[in-house]
Amino acid sequence: MNAHSTSESSEAYIALGANLGDREDTLMEALRRLDESPDITVLECSHIYETEPVGYVDQPLFLNMAVRVRTGLDPYGLLHIMQHIEKELGRVRHIRWGPRTVDLDLIWMEGKREDTEELILPHPRMEERLFVLAPLKDIVPEDETSGLRIILLAALERLDGKEGLQLWKTCSWHSASAPSGS
Numbered sequence: 001m002n003a004h005s006t007s008e009s010s011e012a013y014i015a016l017g018a019n020l021g022d023r024e025d026t027l028m029e030a031l032r033r034l035d036e037s038p039d040i041t042v043l044e045c046s047h048i049y050e051t052e053p054v055g056y057v058d059q060p061l062f063l064n065m066a067v068r069v070r071t072g073l074d075p076y077g078l079l080h081i082m083q084h085i086e087k088e089l090g091r092v093r094h095i096r097w098g099p100r101t102v103d104l105d106l107i108w109m110e111g112k113r114e115d116t117e118e119l120i121l122p123h124p125r126m127e128e129r130l131f132v133l134a135p136l137k138d139i140v141p142e143d144e145t146s147g148l149r150i151i152l153l154a155a156l157e158r159l160d161g162k163e164g165l166q167l168w169k170t171c172s173w174h175s176a177s178a179p180s181g182s
């Protein structure tokens, strides 16, 4: 067990975005690396959407998606793996909300709340971002009980529309580590 391992596993939701290079290829590689990490299994992935940039608008279109994972790591352990993958895949930080090879945001972890300089959970901007909410809707189970589904449906109703987002592709990625049928 490392310092960030816990005795119980929990489900978490990660949003991914890419708008430089081969966007789809990078997203799939990020999924593979997440799933190959000790203590992380990618359970399900959303469709992939092409989205107009939000925040800093003078940049290429994004591909966005989300994944549901099971992990025995605590939130910081999971965040560090996500940041390591971003770095390995060539992300360099220049402009806030600017172009990036790949971005992984930790959106929700069941039963976990954080408010530190390093990590805010649930993600503070999730409810205003259709590029996060639409993919999440694909993968949050109808019987989800930790509160995410309620927040998600209310936020989608408030946004009321799908402007700036279109379906790009159904995700064809399959976990190498999940037991078959999961």
Ligand SMILES: Nc1ncnc2c1ncn2[C@@H]1O[C@H](COP(=O)(O)OP(=O)(O)OP(=O)(O)O)[C@@H](O)[C@H]1O
Pocket: 079, 093, 096, 097, 098, 103, 104, 105, 106, 107, 117, 118, 119, 120, 121, 122, 123, 124, 125
């Ligand atoms: N829930 C979270 N998921 C990912 N990073 C977070 C989270 N909460 C806080 N952070 C911190 O935010 C910092 C900036 O992250 P990042 O560069 O990915 O921001 P961004 O993608 O440009 O903007 P945004 O945070 O609006 O998505 C990171 O160094 C990280 O420590």
Ligand SMILES: Nc1nc2c(c(=O)[nH]1)N=C(CO)CN2
Pocket: 016, 017, 018, 051, 052, 053, 054, 055, 056, 062, 064, 097, 098, 103, 131
């Ligand atoms: N469409 C879209 N716009 C963005 C995105 C993103 O992933 N997709 N990420 C941002 C910073 O997290 C800022 N703006």
